[in-house]
Amino acid sequence: MSTAPAGHIELERTVDSITVGHRHRRDLGDLTALVESIRRNGLLQPITITLDGHLICGARRLAAIRELGWKTVNVWVRSGVSDRLGQLLAEQDDNLLHKPLTQLEAAALYRELKTLLAEDAARRQEATRFHAGADAGDDGSANLAAPWDTTPGEARAQAARMVTGRASYTTLERIGRLEDLAADESQPESVRQQAAVEVERIKAGGKVHPSHLRVNAALSLAELDQLAADPTQPDKLREQARAEAAAVRSAEREAKTVEMEALAHAALARVKAAKAAGRKPQRRTLAPVETGDPVPYPLTVFLNTWDDLTGWWRHYDPELVGPALSTEQWGRFEQTIAGTLAFADAARTARASRAEQTA
Known part of the structure; x- marks a missing residue:
């Protein structure tokens, strides 16, 4: 019997005693190759379960050994799984067994689950290293049918879907980053304080994206302050950093x-x-932003904005929204849509032109 990693106990358990929650019931794809690989080489990487027997990682492996008719299987029992994550893994009615998660609760469960999925992926990679690809990448994780060789990005998507029902992890990652910055003693005090304020705002129901942007601004200002105070830098550079930081702060209102x-x-x-x-x-002096002179944003702001808007229309009922908006609100909505379509047309033309030039 192999040595289980820290936080795990390796045991033999009856296959029928392992339960699979609602969120794991996905199309697992063609199991033929995996079944044959396990028949030939055995189960190189045990599946992972909670103390209560709920599956964390290894849905395809579990399905394959059931197809092989195994009665028992070696498992890693993962200690330290929170009660809330245990509920999530055990649920059978898609979040009906407990009250909805707050944004901070969802972020905490996401981080916990992402760590477990990443651990499983790393152990599977190690277990299959010397087996010429027979099982490599075929063991699958708890939630998605494909791809099987879980990369960090896929672990994030899997964890996000298991917690929220969606594969988008951007908001959950941002909450975790804010919490990390608030607790990071190596960060400037101004950044830590701003991050702590933003965490409290989110806890009170505030939106994550504005908090994320405010902390980004605090980080940039803190770096400008550090350059301005650095005696090893040229005087002119320190003066510019000081002036730039002051100009940004004067425009804040x-x-x-x-x-x-x-x-x-x-x-x-x-x-x-x-x-x-x-x-x-x-x-250079930064003037306050005026309505007729919009500030050009960097590409990162564009990407962050559209990350947050991914699939937004699936969360609203148009038959409720349409009648509920005032004339002014509806006018702003129509204006935004028209501007977005015009922007998309121009960007599409520029994209096609660039493709022709590089062809």
């Missing part, structure tokens, strides 16, 4: 959250460019 993140990001980029070039920096 008028700027929207997303604009603040963009302003701070751009200011830091200018100082870093001056530092890298070793040239005499130019002092």
Whole structure:
């Protein structure tokens, strides 16, 4: 019997005693190759279960050994699984057995589950290293049918789907990042305080994306402050960093959250460019944002915005939303849609033109 990793106990357990929760009931794909591999080589990587016998990792392996008619199987019993995650793994009625999760609760379960799935993937890779691909990548994880060789990105998607029913993990990752920054003693105090404030906002029902942007702005400002205070930097560079940070802060009252993140990001980029070039920096003043002169955002803001909007229409009933909006609200909605379509047309044309140039 192999030595179980820390936090696990390896036992032999009856196959029928292992339960699979609702979220695991997915199309597991063609099991033929995996069944033959286990028949030939045995189960190289035990499946992982909770103390109560609920499956954490190994749905395909479990299905394959059931097809082979095995009565017992070696399992790793994972200690330290939280009660809430145990409920999630055991549920049979798609979240009907307990109250809905808050955003912070969902993020905590996501992080816990992602760690377990990543552990399982790493152990499977190690177990199959010397078996010429016979079982490599075929053992599968608890939630998705494919692909079987779980990468970090796939572990995130699997964990997110098991917790929220969706594969999008961006919001859950952002909450975890805010919590990490709030607790990270190596971060500047201003960043830690801002992150702690944002965690409390989310706890009170606030949206994650604005909090994420505000902390990004705080990180950029903290780095500008560090450059301004660094005696090893040239005086002109320190002066530029000081001026850029002051200009961003002076615009804070008028700027929207997303604009603040963009302003701070751009200011830091200018100082870093001056530092890298070793040239005499130019002092630039940031004016408050005005309605007729929108601030150009970096590409990261665009990507973050659309990550948050992924599949948004699936969460609303148009027959309820349409009549509920005021004339002004509906006008803003129509304007946003029209602007988005015009932007998409222009971006599509630019994309096609670039493709032709590089063909």
